[in-house]
Amino acid sequence: QNRGFSKKSHAFLPKIFRKMSSQSAKERPEGLQYPFLDDDDTIATVKESKTFFILRGLPGSGKSTLAQAIQDRYKDACRVISVDTYKIVPAIRSTIPEEYSKVDEDLVECFKRDISVIVLDDTHHERERLDQLFDIADKYRYKIIFAEPKTQWRIDCLQLKEKNQWKLSVEELKKMKPSLEKDFLPMYFAxxxxxxxxxxxxxxxxxxxxxxxxxxxxxxxxxxxxxxxxxxxxxxxxxxxxxxxxxxxxHCTTKYADFGKAAGAEEYAQHEVRTRGQGSWQxxxxxxxxxxxxxxxxxxxxxxxxxxxxxxxxxxxxxxxxxxxxxxxxxxxxxxxxxxxxxxxxxxxxxxxxxxxxxxxxxxxxxxxxxxxxxxxxxxxxxxxxxxxxxxxxxxxxxxxxxxxxxxxxx
CATH class of the missing domain: 3.90.1740.10 (2',3'-cyclic nucleotide 3'-phosphodiesterase superfamily)
Known part of the structure; x- marks a missing residue:
């Protein structure tokens, strides 16, 4: 079973974030129109919850801009942690760098303080690293929400070469791209x-x-x-x-997916969640x-x-x-x-x-x-x-x- 991540079948990517306040949406660039930024009911719900945003995408795709928009919207109720500040260069690697231990220390400190909205800005292209984050979020009972930038150049490695601060080459960017396109489903939707x-x-x-x-x-x-x-x-x-x-x-379970292994899980993610989940942040x-x-x-x-x-x-x-x-x-x-x-x-x-x-x-x-x-x-x-x-x-x-x-x- 393929258990990676895909903007094609993942239930929480911007593609389903369509129902929002039209007035607020017009005030933002097209690439920053999300219900959790523009819809009042959605924002109120997120503020009442313990929500952990995991931003994913290639270097230079617009994750930091999205993180800043979330910070501006939720203000004191939000804490953004950018892995860039820890000088961890995104790359394909055999093991997770030890520098992530400091990231996790700061992340856990935020969780312990019960901050309503926590945003982690990183490429998040490694399954092993995601598993570490899932364990931490589970321990402190935070809901995980994935979000990707919606910029026009987010998968264009030629443009990303000019935009990423790490001066990564087209070849280096292309190596990371497949790991962000693999299917990944949760244990259950709810x-x-x-x-x-x-x-x-x-x-x-x-x-x-x-x-x-x-x-x-x-x-x-x-x-x-x-x-x-x-x-x-x-x-x-x-x-x-x-x-x-x-x-x-x-929670109310809507579909047991078993990380994509359960019968009908893929179909649910691609059809049911998308067609009925348009207001899923409402x-x-x-x-x-x-x-x-x-x-x-x-x-x-x-x-x-x-x-x-x-x-x-x-x-x-x-x-x-x-x-x-x-x-x-x-x-x-x-x-x-x-x-x-x-x-x-x-x-x-x-x-x-x-x-x-x-x-x-x-x-x-x-x-x-x-x-x-x-x-x-x-x-x-x-x-x-x-x-x-x-x-x-x-x-x-x-x-x-x-x-x-x-x-x-x-x-």
Whole structure:
């Protein structure tokens, strides 16, 4: 599998950055028209998030000009790190220069300060170097956004020879060019919620679990809760069961790509992401119709559409995992949501149990619970990809009852 980078198939290159404020766009040169520079909703979303811009391109293609434009737009909320200042000459090489260790030290310092927008200006033509950056960004929970200059000469090595400050020859530039044209896809594509939106949604789920754990009807339903039934003052601690995930952004997966190896990943990147992702930097309103935890997870169904891997309606697995039971992978939560979808398609709307603070509680038998929100929750989200190694988030449950909740499904 070819796992490099391509402006032909990569989901986050300027080619899809089309929807923007026309008035702001006219104020900029054509080569600097991006939604993250011109669209107010997009800019507000980026400011609410922890966003790591990785600028890529040949020397002299206009990366530094783009970096400066981002700096001017986000001002104090942004920090630009240019590898040029570290005197690292771009070239094809067998190993990553040790000088990058200083770059990474400064980069990590920015990450630790939770700066909203961090821009790294370099050619980024080496896969090994990108892997290093993916690891750092993953550790500090920053969303990665790739961007390339849109200058007319960005791939013209004859013009770049005259423009690059390193006085690289046409032959040297041509050697780097193929590595910037290889396909590279993330582990998965997703809508990543802003930091603030993630906090709001987590709090909503927390309140729901607290209310549900105190509800008499809920405690009566399960044979595992006999002690709690005898004493109505005892609250079932659902929070310790649906383990809190480490702080970070919530997301709704749209396509599992497995770095290009998953079936349909290339087609998705070239077609679905481009045709539906034109506003991918825009503020995203998600009409959340219900909130749910189940035997594997607390999840939030949403209106984002994607290709389900299981049978069902298009987008029927679109959801945002809020937490998982100990030892359970978040990827399983979509399967649980489909159980509710199948019941609803069959005409089972559930039994109304009562009103909670956020909406109406319904019971679907077999330990399946759903909260239908009285109001939709609007969140801000950015379409991007996850490029980390995909290690499972460790869960450390304080629940001592083992499988006591094994037959309880909550959505």
């Amino acid at each position: 809508w990543f919620l802003s930091k603030r939106s993630s906090e709001i949604l987590r709090k909503t789920g927390q309140v729901f679990l607290d209310e549900l754990g105190s509800l008499k009807a809920f405690k009566k339903e399960s044979k595992y809760f006999a002690p709690a039934i005898e004493d109505p003052k005892i609250k079932i601690d659902l929070t310790s069961y649906f383990v809190k995930r480490p702080p970070g952004v919530l 503020r995203r309103r998600q009409g959340l119709t219900s909130s749910s935890p189940n035997k594997t997870a607390l999840v939030q169904p949403c209106t984002i559409q994607h290709h389900p891997r299981q049978r069902g309606l298009r987008g029927s697995r679109a959801h945002i995992p809020l937490g998982c039971a100990s030892g359970v992978e978040a990827v399983q939560t979509g399967l649980d949501l489909l159980e509710f979808v199948k019941l609803e398609k069959a005409g089972n709307k559930g039994e109304d149990v009562g009103e909670l603070g956020a909406g109406k509680l319904q019971y679907f038998n077999n330990g399946m619970w759903m909260l239908v929100l009285s109001k939709k929750i609007d969140v801000r989200a950015i379409f991007s990809g996850y490029y980390g190694k995909g290690k499972l988030v460790p869960t450390q449950s304080t629940n001592k009852r083992g499988s006591a909740f094994s037959s309880c499904t909550i959505i």
